[in-house]
Amino acid sequence: MSRERIVIVGAGFAGYEAARTLCRKVRGAADIVLLNPTDYFLYLPLLPQVAAGILEARRVTVSLTGTLPRVRLVLGEADHVDLEARTVRYTGPEGERGELPYDRLVLAVGSVNKLLPIPGVAEHAHGFRGLPEALYLRDHITRQIELAATTADPAEAAARSTFVVVGAGYTGTEVAAQGKLFTDALMSKQRKWSRAAKPRWMLLDVAPRVLPELDRRLSDTAGRVLRERGVDVRTKTSVKEATTAGVTLDTGEFVETRTLVWCVGVRPDPLVSGVGLAVERGRLVVDPQLNVPGHPEVFACGDAAAVPDLTRPGQYTPMTAQHASRQGKVAGRNVAASLGYGVPEAYSHHDLGFVVDLGGVKAAANPLGVPLSGPLAGAVTRGYHLAAMPGNRVRVAADWLLDAVLPRQGVQLGLVRAWTVPLESSSPELAKVPGGPPGSS
Secondary structure: OOOOEEEEEOOOHHHHHHHHHHHHHHOOOOEEEEEEOOOEEEOHHHHHHHHOOOOOHHHHEEEHHHHOOOEEEEEOEEEEEEOOOOEEEEEOOOOOEEEEEOOEEEEOOOEEEOOOOOOOHHHHOEOOOOHHHHHHHHHHHHHHHHHHHHOOOHHHHHHHOEEEEEOOOHHHHHHHHHHHHHHHHHHHHHHHHOOOOOOEEEEEEOOOOOOOOOOHHHHHHHHHHHHHHOOEEEEOOOEEEEOOOEEEEOOOOEEEOOEEEEOOOEEEOHHHHOOOOOEEOOEEEOOOOOEEOOEEEEEEOHHHEEOEOOOOOOOEOOOOHHHHHHHHHHHHHHHHHHOOOOOOOOOOOOOOOOEEEOOOOOEEEOHHHOOEEHHHHHHHHHHHHHHHOOOOHHHHHHHHHHHHHOOOOOOOOOOOOOOOOOHHHOOOOOOOOOOOOOOOO
């Protein structure tokens, strides 16, 4: 008898956990194929620390082949799902085309940047969804501080030392918080050569407060820490237009800057809408067992799926890493159950709380609903990340320890070839950068 073939599309939190769970459940009785553009799982919550020079890039990645030994990795990005033929078409990293047949399919393609129709944003903003963007942003920030320190023009120095982050959700808040500490450290090294003012960070959001999706106490804690650190937090404010010289706010104010970081949010991968099945705001509708109605062979989880929230009847689970990782495990168990290994189960999960790392010893957290701030929240936050990471825990902890006792290294790695990376080309690779990919000559 031929072995059943399981194809998992995407290796984010949901896809990775689905693959790891299936490895344990079927134990070689089925062929598991994982289609993903990169050969690693990326632990996204720590990406701002890579951009700020705290963590070395490989610390936030986990090798797929090294940790999923019974899974065949195929490098590529899915283009089309043919439900009738039960195949997934994909494009490989060098443009080659391929096709994967399946008996069971798990769609865990995740999400992409959410672009708004604002003039100049797609061309002049930096995205922040992957490792290349974090490394590029670190190089770009370092370059701006170094150029600001050596220019004789005060206006140019001020523009290069101004960093604008749009979006005060998790990512934007952490980027601004970590970034301010990073640029202050860089400027302190350049101080004897520079007449430039301290670096200026602005955090903008149309919401009335930072972290609007969180409890008010956590939001207030984060806002207070940012303002005490010197971040210019502007709520109920956004960008009207972006140019090479700066950004125009919807208040009419023009801010001269060479750095616009776009952290407005995400939307489900467009592949989901192209499948031809029912969607809810771009997410594939599934039942509580993460099964697509009418297609018992197809499962979806993570940001790609509109999963009924059994703890809040009538609503869907939010697009968070906490839900994605747990849905991946349930999807893996239910796929195995469809092959005769175990019994299916419904997805139900109460949020265990949230953590936001604000840099240094500062954080905001509410583990199990208990609001925390200050060093205690910082310890809880880092402990949570170490527990949640599927690998590299010792290396991450070592980098944190070294950052606490040694000066942070601030050098360019040669990734910047143009003054900006168009947001539309931000990830998972930067091949569309003018003049060729970063690092090319």
